[in-house]
Amino acid sequence: MQEKAKTAVAKRLGRIEGQVRGIARMVAEDRYCIDIVTQIDAVRAALKRVEEEVLRDHVAHCVEHAILSGDKEEQRQKISELMQVLERSGR
Numbered sequence: 001m002q003e004k005a006k007t008a009v010a011k012r013l014g015r016i017e018g019q020v021r022g023i024a025r026m027v028a029e030d031r032y033c034i035d036i037v038t039q040i041d042a043v044r045a046a047l048k049r050v051e052e053e054v055l056r057d058h059v060a061h062c063v064e065h066a067i068l069s070g071d072k073e074e075q076r077q078k079i080s081e082l083m084q085v086l087e088r089s090g091r
Contacts, residue, residue, distance in 0.1 A: 005057035009050055016046045051089070058082070 001009070023039045059082070066078040 001054070001057050002061055005053060009053050009057075012046060012050045012053070016043055016050070019043050019046065055082075055085070 019039065020043060023036060023043065026036050026039065063078045063082060066074040069075075
């Protein structure tokens, strides 16, 4: 992963970690269920943004490298991996 992307992803994950701890506190404090679900939804959205950032970096770095290398097998492998990930995530 490129340094800029790694830094951005680490920062986002740190915020998500704090959000998850906050949800755990909400549960322990018997907070209103809808408020908890709302926070869970926010974490899910934040994780989706992290996933998008990692995929963007993968395409910009790993897939681009495979294309520029001219190695057809490596190109097929990177495209296949990307397609599998996109299929699993329902995109």
